[in-house]
Amino acid sequence: MGPPAWPSPVSSTAHTDSDFMTERNGSFFHLHLVSDSTGETLITVARAATAQYDSVSAIEHVYPLVRTQKQLERVLVEIEESPGIVLYTLLEGPLTVRLEAKCQEFGVPCMSILGPVLRLLQSYLGAESNPRVGAQHELNAEYFRRIDALNFTMLHDDGQNTDEFEDADVVLLGISRTSKTPTSIYLANRGVKTGNYPLVPGVPLPSHLERLQKPLVVGLFASPERIVQIRQNRLLGLRADRTDDSYIDRHAVAEEIAFSRKLFVRNNWPIIDVTRRSIEETAAAVLALLAERRRHPEQTS
Known part of the structure; x- marks a missing residue:
């Protein structure tokens, strides 16, 4: 080359x-x-x-x-x-x-x-280094673990194959536009198998998701203003005409957020406010929660 x-x-x-x-x-x-x-x-x-x-x-x-x-x-x-x-x-x-x-x-x-x-x-x-160009990119076990995590995450994005969520390391829940997918992909690149599920008011959460034991389940939410802003920008990008839709109505969005937070609290799932967080910061918060959980597995319900 x-x-x-x-x-x-x-x-x-x-x-x-x-x-x-x-x-x-x-x-x-x-x-x-x-x-x-x-x-x-x-x-x-x-x-x-x-x-x-x-x-x-x-x-x-x-x-x-x-x-x-x-x-x-x-x-x-x-x-x-x-x-x-x-x-x-x-x-x-x-x-x-x-x-x-x-x-x-x-x-x-x-x-x-x-x-x-x-x-x-x-x-x-007290030892000399052994210079190796690109040593951190070797095709070792860690590399293949990340590839496996990426494959899992892509197959379990946006509520796909929820019956396999028990095999995940992390499951992210949140209403539309709470950065579930990009955060999942970022975590996967760190070797964390991640699934995510979109919450919709009036649509019951599959019962087996509330019984998950192995994965860390984390709830994501943002302020109504932030969600509305992101959704409006998305509609503009798609050139979709939904100006009268509850999708971007502030009161409707506030109800969505309240619905999701009640679900998180009821299941005692940790919650992260992503209003002012970048994807990297949200992922870092999830990784900190995962590390804490692994240090104290006896606290896992």
């Missing part, structure tokens, strides 16, 4: 100090992310850091699978063309040396994301 198909590099041109300062002190800056693997770790860390700055935006240049000097040279051309911050996760010594030397020559900051962590581990463990 050839090198990744990044934009073709163009002839390098000189950048003056004033050009660099205008970009850096303006409303944007260039952020170069160089990885010898998929770049997922690097992107996550970079976005978590840049999200702390409201007045400036990062223009991301992502270069995954950089494993040869030829591939690195193409990256260096683009860094010189659009100078900015360079963050990298490269484990091959020659590549690291070349990247850092050229960044110093260009006058741009350059830092390894993994370097400080590896040095800390080495200091604490």
Whole structure:
């Protein structure tokens, strides 16, 4: 397989100090992310850091699978063309040396994301690391556990195959637009088999779902205003004309939420308010509940 198909590099041109300062002190800056693997770790860390700055935006240049000097040279051309911050996760010594030397020559900051962590581990463990590119993506038991969880979750989405919910690790319940499906998929990517079921007022919950023993059952809800907003946006996206429908009527939605919360309380299921939570934050809350349940299995009813 050839090198990744990044934009073709163009002839390098000189950048003056004033050009660099205008970009850096303006409303944007260039952020170069160089990885010898998929770049997922690097992107996550970079976005978590840049999200702390409201007045400036990062223009991301992502270069995954950089494993040869030829591939690195193409990256260096683009860094010189659009100078900015360079963050990298490269484990091959020659590549690291070349990247850092050229960044110093260009006058741009350059830092390894993994370097400080590896040095800390080495200091604490008293052992040298054994660099392996993409080690976290090996086809090991953990990888196949995640694939199995994804398969299960897709087959048990939106109330499908509820008779198999007892085999799940987590079951999410909630009315329409409480982020059940995306949260389920996120959990599955963490190796958690997840089923979800939509609650509809007037439609009884299948009795066997109230008797689930193995999975952690979690109720999701949001404020009426938030649910109405999401549903209206969805209808706009679908170009559906349901303006008089109870689907987006605030009072009707409030009754749906009240109905769902009474069900959660009656069954003593933990409840998560997703009104202001991202999918990642909701999933983190579910994982915390699951970890607590596994630490104290004797409390499982």
